Amino acid sequence: xxxxxxxxxxxxxxxxxxxxxxxxxxxxxxxxxxxxxxxxxxxxxxxxxxxxxxxxxxxxxxxxxxxxxxxxxxxxxxxxxxxxxxxxxxxxxxxxxxxxxxxxxxxxxxxxxxxxxxxxxxxxxxxxxxxxxxxxxxxxxxxxxxxxxxxxxxxxxxxxxxxxxxxxxxxxxxxxxxxxxxxxxxxxxxxxxxxxxxxxxxxxxxxxxxxxxxxxxxxxxxxxxxxxxxxxxxxxxxxxxxxxxxxxxxxxxxxxxxx
Amino acid sequence: xxxxxxxxxxxxxxxxxxxxxxxxxxxxxxxxxxxxxxxxxxxxxxxxxxxxxxxxxxxxxxxxxxxxxxxxxxxxxxxxxxxxxxxxxxxxxxxxxxxxxxxxxxxxxxxxxxxxxxxxxxxxxxxxxxxxxxxxxxxxxxxxxxxxxxxxxxxxxxxxxxxxxxxxxxxxxxxxxxxxxxxxxxxxxxxxxxxxxxxxxxxxxxxxxxxxxxxxxxxxxxxxxxxxxxxxxxxxxxxxxxxxxxxxxxxxxxxxxxx
Numbered sequence: 001x002x003x004x005x006x007x008x009x010x011x012x013x014x015x016x017x018x019x020x021x022x023x024x025x026x027x028x029x030x031x032x033x034x035x036x037x038x039x040x041x042x043x044x045x046x047x048x049x050x051x052x053x054x055x056x057x058x059x060x061x062x063x064x065x066x067x068x069x070x071x072x073x074x075x076x077x078x079x080x081x082x083x084x085x086x087x088x089x090x091x092x093x094x095x096x097x098x099x100x101x102x103x104x105x106x107x108x109x110x111x112x113x114x115x116x117x118x119x120x121x122x123x124x125x126x127x128x129x130x131x132x133x134x135x136x137x138x139x140x141x142x143x144x145x146x147x148x149x150x151x152x153x154x155x156x157x158x159x160x161x162x163x164x165x166x167x168x169x170x171x172x173x174x175x176x177x178x179x180x181x182x183x184x185x186x187x188x189x190x191x192x193x194x195x196x197x198x199x200x201x202x203x204x205x206x207x208x209x210x211x212x213x214x215x216x217x218x219x220x221x222x223x224x225x226x227x228x229x230x231x232x233x234x235x236x237x238x239x240x241x242x243x244x245x246x247x248x249x250x251x252x253x254x255x256x257x258x259x
Numbered sequence: 260x261x262x263x264x265x266x267x268x269x270x271x272x273x274x275x276x277x278x279x280x281x282x283x284x285x286x287x288x289x290x291x292x293x294x295x296x297x298x299x300x301x302x303x304x305x306x307x308x309x310x311x312x313x314x315x316x317x318x319x320x321x322x323x324x325x326x327x328x329x330x331x332x333x334x335x336x337x338x339x340x341x342x343x344x345x346x347x348x349x350x351x352x353x354x355x356x357x358x359x360x361x362x363x364x365x366x367x368x369x370x371x372x373x374x375x376x377x378x379x380x381x382x383x384x385x386x387x388x389x390x391x392x393x394x395x396x397x398x399x400x401x402x403x404x405x406x407x408x409x410x411x412x413x414x415x416x417x418x419x420x421x422x423x424x425x426x427x428x429x430x431x432x433x434x435x436x437x438x439x440x441x442x443x444x445x446x447x448x449x450x451x452x453x454x455x456x457x458x459x460x461x462x463x464x465x466x467x468x469x470x471x472x473x474x475x476x477x478x479x480x481x482x483x484x485x486x487x488x489x490x491x492x493x494x495x496x497x498x499x500x501x502x503x504x505x506x507x508x509x510x511x512x513x514x515x516x517x518x
Contacts, residue, residue, distance in 0.1 A: 119380040121414070128414045144426040145387075155380070155387045155426050162425040163418035167403045 004218070004257040006192030007032055008070075008183070008211065011043040011057075013202035013225015014246055021060040022224055024247035029063055031250050035257065038190040040070040042183075042199075044176040046113040046140040046157070047092045050074060067189075072140035073098045075175035075185040076111050079138060085109040088130045090123055090160075091140065092116065108133070112164065112172070113140035114157050124160065131168035139172035142179075177203075178210020187216075200249045204231035204239065212237045218256075220249045263477070263516040265451030266291055267329075267442070267470070270302040270316075272461035272484015273505055280319040281483055283506035288322055290509050296516065297449040299329040301442075301458075303435040305372040305399040305416070306351045309333060329445040331399035332357045334434035335370050337444055338397060344368040347389045349382055349419070350399065351375065367392070371423065371431070372399035373416050383419065390427035398431035401438075436462075437469020446475075459508045463490035463498065471496045477515075479508045 009015060015025045032039055041064060045053065050069055057064050073095050080087055086105040089096055091113035099111070110127045131137055139161040148154035161172050175182050187197050194215035201207020202225030211219040221232055221239035224246070232242050243249040268274060274284045291298055300323060304312065309328055316323050332354050339346055345364040348355055350372035358370070369386045390396055398420040407413035420431050434441050446456050453474035460466020461484030470478040480491055480498035483505070491501050502508040 115380075117380050119383070121374075121376050121378040124378070124418070125414050128418075129411060132412055144428075152388060153391055155384050155422070159383070159387070159422035159426040163414070163422035166421040167414050167418040169403075 003196055004037070004198050004253055005196035006187060006190050006198075007037050007039045007253060008042050008186055008197060008199040008216075009039060009246070010177075010199075010201035010203070010207050010225075011041050011045075013227070014200060014222055015041070015062065016057070016060055017225060021062060022246060024245060026061045026063070028247040028250035031254065033063055035254055037253070037257065038192060039068055040186045040190055041068055042070045042177065042186050044072060044141055044143075046072050046176070047094055049094055049098050052094070070186040070189060072113065072175040072182065074189075075182055076109075076138050076140060077102065078185055078189065079173070079175070080105075080109060080111075083107060083109070083136065085136060087111045087138075088127060088135060090115045090118060090127050093118070095140075108135035109138055110135050110164070111138045111140065112157060112161050115160070119160050124163065128164055128167055131164060131170055137164070137168070137170045137172045139174045139176075141176040142172070142174045177201075178206040178213070180214035183211055183214040183216060198240075198253055200243075200246065200253075202227045205235045208239045209235040209237055212240075220252060222246060222249055262455055263296070263457050263512055264455035265446060265449050265457075266296050266298045266512060267301050267445055267456060267458040267475075268298060268505070269436075269458075269460035269462070269466050269484075270300050270304075272486070273459060273481055274300070274321065275316070275319055276484060280321060281505060283504060285320045285322070287506040287509035290513065292322055294513055294516065296512070297451060298327055299445045299449055300327055301329045301436065301445050303331060303400055303402075305331050305435070306353055308353055308357050311353070326448075329448060331372065331434040331441065333448075334441055334444040335368075335397050335399060336361065337448060338432070338434070339364075339368060339370075342366060342368070342395065344395060346370045346397075347386060347394060349374045349377060349386050352377070354399075367394035368397055369394050369423070370397045370399065371416060371420050374419070378419050383422065387423055387426055390423060390429055396423070396427070396429045396431045398433045398435075400435045401431070401433045436460075437465040437472070439473035442470055442473040442475060457499075457512055459502075459505065459512075461486045464494045467498045468494040468496055471499075479511060481505060481508055 085107035088110045142158040143156040145153045146156045195217045198218040199211035200220045208219040208221045218240040344366035347369045401417040402415040404412045405415045456475045457477040458470035459479045467478040467480045477499040
């Protein structure tokens, strides 16, 4: 067993559910902080700004700083900074302000997220032309469908990412779970190597198998949120451990942190 | 060598180029007609109605009846009639009238073509929901890009077909060259088996290799239109024969028609 030097925590279904924090979650996060373990809260949310999310979570009583929240939007900002590139945005209107202060640069990157109604032919074609002209291609998500407000499935961002991939011949760098690029960026933001990290999530496929496939040494599946009986046997690789909830996962981490 | 009982002719680059008919093409088509060979003019055009196309071709002096013109739109109409299905259309506005008299039916089929500006999120999502609800999926084309009026590449219908495939999990039936579904539908419309058919085209990949891969016994590459030196060696399977132009291809067909 390696040393644990960093923790990735999924949010919905692990820390909170709907509008309320899950039992013991506030105290579990506090214990991880007290133990000096760096944490990143990793979420695929692409419709809320970091500011909105942090204010919602602190409103639930959770200890969380802006630096600890890692979203696909954050990962895209980090990528743009590292590659000295300016974005062409096709994202949710709420997310545009997140990129407002990105400096102009000669290099370009198309950033595609949950643009919804903004996925017009004109905007898609502008993004396509940027790609043909040499822009890099970042996707904040590649989900196929989502449950819409009217209770029916709707087309998710992945459809439009795939459309641009098909016509441009470029594969998007996907900056959301379960993409290795995303897990790596979250760990890099706290200077932690994958072999020293643990991920905690309620989604056996995307959070747990996804993290292990991305090279993380450990991933714990919690039986809260979207967990369904038998999920620990449904995907490869299986979880390193299964815990009742986040407090039990924190116990496991604190027990194993010194290897 | 099998008997030739039916001829498929590409249009642009074989029969005409831009606004003028190619030398000897009118007379070559006349000779094929005189010999009693059934013909289908197969084209991937999805922005003009059959009526517009026929009137343009007869204006050039060509012998052509409406039944002889086979477009992706025609193929879709034939598919709908055969499967007793009503369409949800996401096609070029010019093509909508082509489907105006298709009777209502309980079964549904999404038909996607060069919708251009009509590829809005709302329309794409309506098409997606039809597919999720069980509609069949017909694509009039799956091209990646086209040269737009401003001289730059633009997103072609294939991007939007691929987007719907990705999110619905359904593969589209593609009703344009080089799809086997399209060649087969054109031959079926004149009661000709693939083993008795010959295709004539200027595109070594889509027209010629595409026809042979679809099971046609013979395919002739003509050195007009988009033909470039060496094209006959560039794709598999290679053409059965290479002809200088449509008149030379007609000579070959008339020489070989009795096996």
